[in-house]
Amino acid sequence: MASTTQLPAAPEAPALPQAAARPNSRRAGRRRPNLPGGLGGWLWLAVIVLPIYYVVITSLKNQAGFFATNPMLPPAEPTLDNYKLVLENDFARYFLNSVVVTLGTVIPALFVSFMAAYAIVRGKGRFVNWTNNLFLLGLAIPLHATIIPIYWMITRAHLYDTLLALILPSIAFAIPVSVLILSNFMRDVPNELFESMRLDGCSDWAMLWRLALPMTKPAVITVGIYNALHVWNGFLFPLILTQSPGTRVLPLSLWTFQGEFSVNIPAVLASVVLATLPLLVLYIVARRQLISGLTAGFSK
Amino acid sequence: MTITSSNRRRVRDTGPSGWLAAPALVFFLVFAVVPLAGVVFLSFTSWDGLREIRLEGLASWTTVLTDPVTGNALLVTAKIMFFSFIVQAPISLLLGVFTAGSQKYRAALAVLYFLPLLLSSAAVAIAFKALLDPNFGLGPGLQVPILIQDWLGNSDLVLFVVVFVIAWQFVPFHTLIYQGGVRQIPASLYEAAEIDGAGRVRQFLNITLPQLKYTIITSSTLMVVGSLAYFDLIFVLTGGGPGYSTRLLPLHMYLTGFKANDMGAASALGVILIAIGLGLALLLQRLGGKNRNDSQLEGA
Numbered sequence: 074m075a076s077t078t079q080l081p082a083a084p085e086a087p088a089l090p091q092a093a094a095r096p097n098s099r100r101a102g103r104r105r106p107n108l109p110g111g112l113g114g115w116l117w118l119a120v121i122v123l124p125i126y127y128v129v130i131t132s133l134k135n136q137a138g139f140f141a142t143n144p145m146l147p148p149a150e151p152t153l154d155n156y157k158l159v160l161e162n163d164f165a166r167y168f169l170n171s172v173v174v175t176l177g178t179v180i181p182a183l184f185v186s187f188m189a190a191y192a193i194v195r196g197k198g199r200f201v202n203w204t205n206n207l208f209l210l211g212l213a214i215p216l217h218a219t220i221i222p223i224y225w226m227i228t229r230a231h232l233y234d235t236l237l238a239l240i241l242p243s244i245a246f247a248i249p250v251s252v253l254i255l256s257n258f259m260r261d262v263p264n265e266l267f268e269s270m271r272l273d274g275c276s277d278w279a280m281l282w283r284l285a286l287p288m289t290k291p292a293v294i295t296v297g298i299y300n301a302l303h304v305w306n307g308f309l310f311p312l313i314l315t316q317s318p319g320t321r322v323l324p325l326s327l328w329t330f331q332g333e334f335s336v337n338i339p340a341v342l343a344s345v346v347l348a349t350l351p352l353l354v355l356y357i358v359a360r361r362q363l364i365s366g367l368t369a370g371f372s373k
Numbered sequence: 374m375t376i377t378s379s380n381r382r383r384v385r386d387t388g389p390s391g392w393l394a395a396p397a398l399v400f401f402l403v404f405a406v407v408p409l410a411g412v413v414f415l416s417f418t419s420w421d422g423l424r425e426i427r428l429e430g431l432a433s434w435t436t437v438l439t440d441p442v443t444g445n446a447l448l449v450t451a452k453i454m455f456f457s458f459i460v461q462a463p464i465s466l467l468l469g470v471f472t473a474g475s476q477k478y479r480a481a482l483a484v485l486y487f488l489p490l491l492l493s494s495a496a497v498a499i500a501f502k503a504l505l506d507p508n509f510g511l512g513p514g515l516q517v518p519i520l521i522q523d524w525l526g527n528s529d530l531v532l533f534v535v536v537f538v539i540a541w542q543f544v545p546f547h548t549l550i551y552q553g554g555v556r557q558i559p560a561s562l563y564e565a566a567e568i569d570g571a572g573r574v575r576q577f578l579n580i581t582l583p584q585l586k587y588t589i590i591t592s593s594t595l596m597v598v599g600s601l602a603y604f605d606l607i608f609v610l611t612g613g614g615p616g617y618s619t620r621l622l623p624l625h626m627y628l629t630g631f632k633a634n635d636m637g638a639a640s641a642l643g644v645i646l647i648a649i650g651l652g653l654a655l656l657l658q659r660l661g662g663k664n665r666n667d668s669q670l671e672g673a
Contacts, residue, residue, distance in 0.1 A: 097595040107474075107573065114471050114482055117464070121486055121542065128500045128512065145514030189397035192389055204398050210404055213654035215601045217623060219645040221639055222406065222411025223632050224422070245404030248397050277389040306493035308605035313631060323496040328609055331499055338503050349400045354490040360484070367490055367549060 132156070132343040139339050155343035159330065163318060164347060165324040171305055174236055174322055180245040184243075191281050193252065194259045195267065203266045205256075209360050211249035217309055224313050238314040239322070243311035245308065247300045254299075258286060258292035289364075298366025305352070323348045388450055409647070415640035422634050433637035443642070445617050446554070449532070450649075454600040455620055456536045461596055465544050469551020470581060482639035483552070483618075487545045488654040497542050498609035505534065535607055535619050542606065543599070547592045554588030555581065597647035597657060601650050622646050 131139065133151040142148065193205045224244050232238040262285060270280050286293065311325040321329065330344045355363055419429040437443050472483040489497065504510045505524040512520035524534045562580050572580065582589075604623040607613065613620030613628060622630070623646060630639030 110467075110471055110474075110477075112465065114479065118482055120483060121488060121545075123511065124504050124541070125488060127504050127514070131503065135492065143509070144509050145511065150438060165639035176657075185397040185400060188506040190417065192391055196391050198392075201394060204391070204394045207398070207406070208401065211401065213598070213651055214409070214647055215598070215650040216405055217602055217604065218626070218643040218650070219412050221415055221636050221643060222408035225415070225420075225426075225636075226404075226408065226574055234496055236610075241400075242404045245400045248401050248405075252397060257662065268486035277393065281389075281393070288508040304496075308493065308495050308608075309627075312605075312608075313627075322443045324605070326500055327493070327495045332503075338506075338509065338650060341499060343504060345492075345499055348496055349492050351562075356487075356491055364487065364549060367546065369489075 075264065105322065107128050113303070121268040126344045128345055131339050134339045136337060136339060155337075155340040156347060158334075158337075158340050159344045162330070162346070163321075164326070164331075166318070167321050167323050168351075170236060170321060171323040174239045175301050175304045177236065178239040178247060179297055179301045181240075182244045182247040182251055182300055183293060186248050186296070187255055187286070187293065189248070189252050190255035190259050191277075192286055194256050194279075205252075208252045212253065216246050216318055218308065221312055227314055233322050234316045235313075236320055239320075240306075240312050241305050242310060242314075250341045251300060253293055254296050255289065259330070262288045275336045294362060295366045299361060302352075302367065376479050378573030412643040412647070414641045415636060418637050418640075420636040422636050423633070429637060433635075433641045436635075437641040437645075439635060440638075442617060443622070443623065443645075446620055446622045446642075447645075449617070449619060450601070450621040452532060453536060453548060453603065453619075454597060455537070457539045457600055457603075458593070458596050460536055461544050462589075462593060464540065466551050466585070468544065468548040469553075470555050470577070470652050472548060473552045473555035489542050489546050491544070494542065494605040495609050497538065501534075501538050501541075502610060504599070504633050528615045531611060531615065531618050533608065538605065538610060539600075539603060543596075547596065548596075550584065551588055551591045554585045558584045578608045587661075590657070594654070594657045594661070598650060598654055601646060601653075622649075650665055654662065 078369045099167075127145065130147045130154055131144070134142070134148040135150075135152050135154060138148050139152070161325070177289060189204065189208075193201055227233050232241070266284055266288070270284055274284070306324055307322075308324045308328075311320075312320045312328075315321065315325070327341075327344055327348055331341050335341045352363075400547060414435055415426070417428060417430060417498065418433060420426040425620045472479055472486065492500070502525065505512075507513070507521055507523050512522065522530060525531055556583065562584070563576060566576050566580060599622065602629065603621065607619055607621060608626055608627070611619045611623045622642065626639050626642040629642060630636050
């Protein structure tokens with residue numbers, strides 16, 4: 074990873090959003106370079122990169138090397154044995170479980186949130202207002218405080234230790250923030266477009282998919298990525314709602330690896346690297362979308 | 374998608390049907406609102422997670438409120454909230470301003486700054502557990518005596534270690550929010566200040582800070598309310614220890630419910646957690662003068 078982290082640096086300049094170009098011209102015209110700023114920037118880089126560097130080089134050491142060499146020096150003879158060990162311990166299954174849970178959550182969550190956002194933005198009446206206020210309240214409440222009743226419901230529904238047990242509450246928890254962001258974007262769609270489609274005799278269902286969706290596509294992608302990251306990295310639901318290796322997802326598998334291989338630190342860190350690789354690949358190929366998804370329009 | 378004239382009239386008169394919001398509402402009611410009511414109900418019961426739930430009146434509340442561990446968990450939560458805000462807010466603000474600059478090296482650094490966002494909390498915790506090891510971690514690696522400490526085993530230090538790791542993981546997210554905020558500031562403001570001869574520090578204090586008001590509110594709200602959800606990171610990193618020194622409220626709730634099998638007391642803790650979260654969200658809204666919804670729309 075030490076070398077791959079350098080890769081994304083090159084395409085950054087053209088990838089800068091156009092919006093940034095104008096306000097930034099002021100900085101280009103400055104006379105003195107900002108020394109304290111630059112110094113702080115490099116210092117923070119060290120803070121960020123040192124732990125990542127340590128994880129990567131350690132994951133390439135064999136156990137003897139781990140105990141014998143300086144922890145911050147790269148291994149004399151790098152080995153991929155740790156990665157092999159992790160892959161042989163059902164890593165693919167945990168990966169697949171994570172994919173199923175993430176897609177199984179994000180697609181339905183986007184679907185129902187999008188319809189709700191449309192109803193909230195375009196609709197009138199008490200029911201819609203009340204629904205919107207309920208979702209806004211959902212943003213303020215730490216929903217994870219409800220894990221005990223959720224555990225009770227899931228065991229009662231005989232869903233304990235299934236992937237569906239992770240998907241159902243995750244969809245519900247994704248709804249408030251999804252509806253909020255989608256409705257913020259949908260308000261920007263000019264009313265006249267809806268009016269003219271309505272005059273052409275289009276139903277709401279048609280307007281929803283043929284006008285609102287294309288017009289808010291970037292927001293939908295953003296919200297989708299935001300939710301996907303949260304579910305992909307989620308730990309609490311898997312911890313309380315699943316048990317067996319068959320339903321284990323990646324973040325939980327890191328924790329169990331750590332328990333099983335507690336003496337084999339290089340292997341544990343190899344599992345960390347492997348679990349992060351899919352997102353790193355995404356970061357390299359689609360950094361801008363990923364970044365906008367990370368902040369979910371909070372900085373819009 | 375056949376359009377009848379009656380359908381058309383109905384649509385024109387009332388806007389879209391509120392029923393489009395129904396699927397999202399049902400999910401949210403079943404897996405968020407019902408559990409919210411459930412956690413209040415369960416706090417008046419006694420349940421070990423397996424057998425019958427028995428109504429017990431105020432027994433769980435008496436247990437929770439007289440248990441010194443609860444008070445300690447509240448104190449730890451408040452400390453982590455306070456220190457992680459004090460550490461994260463200024464760093465994120467400065468890094469946001471820094472990365473919004475147009476210099477090429479800043480763009481390249483930003484690509485690396487955001488790497489921690491790719492790691493799950495479990496991964497971050499496992500990486501730092503290895504990194505902070507007094508024998509095979511960063512300290513002995515760099516051969517700096519002061520860095521060779523039993524970071525996670527020393528109850529005086531561990532809280533600050535946790536705050537540091539939280540900052541490592543979450544500063545990038547808030548940096549992104551501030552970067553977006555800074556890029557919205559009109560360049561003309563800085564040009565005018567430049568003509569008036571205002572220096573860099575004055576420009577920062579008189580233009581950047583006031584212009585970022587809503588960004589600061591958004592980011593601070595997310596930081597403070599979000600600190601009630603630091604569960605997985607601390608669970609994997611310290612498990613709440615040594616002793617009770619990092620056992621914050623969400624972790625205390627989990628351990629009470631799923632390790633001590635006292636779901637009644639854990640539910641009471643859940644109610645406390647919800648009350649604090651709601652209280653903080655309302656307070657911050659009041660302080661900010663506007664609600665978070667508006668502040669997000671600000672840049673739209």
